[in-house]
Amino acid sequence: MKTSARLKASLAILTALALPALSGAPAAAAAPKKPVKPRTIVALTFDDGDATHVAAARMLQRHGMRGTFYVNSRTIGDDGKLTERQLTALARAGHEIGGHTLNHVRLDELLPDEQRTQICEDRRALMRMGHRVTTLAYPFGAVNADAERTARLCGYNAARTTAGLRQWGCRTCPAAETLPPADPWAVRAPGSVREDTPVRHLKQQVLNAEKAGGGLVPLVFHLVCDDCGLYSTTPERLEEFLGWLQARGSRGTVVKTMAEAVGGKVRPLPAG
Numbered sequence: 001m002k003t004s005a006r007l008k009a010s011l012a013i014l015t016a017l018a019l020p021a022l023s024g025a026p027a028a029a030a031a032p033k034k035p036v037k038p039r040t041i042v043a044l045t046f047d048d049g050d051a052t053h054v055a056a057a058r059m060l061q062r063h064g065m066r067g068t069f070y071v072n073s074r075t076i077g078d079d080g081k082l083t084e085r086q087l088t089a090l091a092r093a094g095h096e097i098g099g100h101t102l103n104h105v106r107l108d109e110l111l112p113d114e115q116r117t118q119i120c121e122d123r124r125a126l127m128r129m130g131h132r133v134t135t136l137a138y139p140f141g142a143v144n145a146d147a148e149r150t151a152r153l154c155g156y157n158a159a160r161t162t163a164g165l166r167q168w169g170c171r172t173c174p175a176a177e178t179l180p181p182a183d184p185w186a187v188r189a190p191g192s193v194r195e196d197t198p199v200r201h202l203k204q205q206v207l208n209a210e211k212a213g214g215g216l217v218p219l220v221f222h223l224v225c226d227d228c229g230l231y232s233t234t235p236e237r238l239e240e241f242l243g244w245l246q247a248r249g250s251r252g253t254v255v256k257t258m259a260e261a262v263g264g265k266v267r268p269l270p271a272g
């Protein structure tokens with residue numbers, strides 16, 4: 001009882017001291033609004049190092065967003081592909097450069113030794129160009145247990161697939177990947193965005209994740225151009241989606257790179 005009374009007295013003094021200071025504070029100096037805690041994180045990922053990604057990256061930047069660009073190091077500078085200079089510019093603008101194997105191979109058809117060459121040497125080449133390479137995307141989403149082990153061995157922090165989340169094809173799949181991912185070597189995503197994927201499907205992915213309480217939604221894009229193949233979307237559709245997505249910030253939904261979403265340091269490559 002004695003302690004409690006003393007505590008009460010102390011509190012009364014503290015309150016008396018604090019109150020005049022508070023009431024005298026100008027309205028403008030009031031504590032800033034607490035930012036909404038982001039619950040749904042969307043990662044905009046672009047596979048295959050296509051030259052159309054330069055314009056796509058600019059669109060993202062105009063909306064204050066940064067994307068993840070998964071490139072095949074052996075095809076850098078080829079016809080229709082990003083050049084080394086363009087990749088450097090993307091990285092300088094804050095985008096993430098991730099690995100996608102040397103030659104865009106199906107890893108599940110390779111022996112572990114060949115997987116190691118495709119994954120480790122690709123990462124090594126990108127790191128030699130000065131990139132912080134911490135996440136990988138499996139070409140065609142094709143992966144087996146050996147490829148997952150190899151991704152870890154090559155020093156990656158996480159690797160993205162192209163399936164496992166709810167979409168038009170899988171209504172029973174979860175709406176979002178957990179954070180941290182349930183299995184960092186098989187980060188789930190809805191299937192690749194195709195030329196027949198309407199913007200409302202992209203929006204629905206995000207809305208489903210929000211409704212399910214949040215998590216990570218990696219969206220998988222390839223070409224960004226008009227009438228340019230099955231795995232493409234048009235600049236108009238991407239722009240419409242980005243504008244809508246930006247406005248979801250008021251609901252706590254934000255865009256991050258895969259590296260930002262999964263976290264972790266840049267780990268060293270294995271020797272040799």
Ligand SMILES: [Zn+2]
Nearest residue numbers: 047048139140
């Ligand atoms: Zn690919």
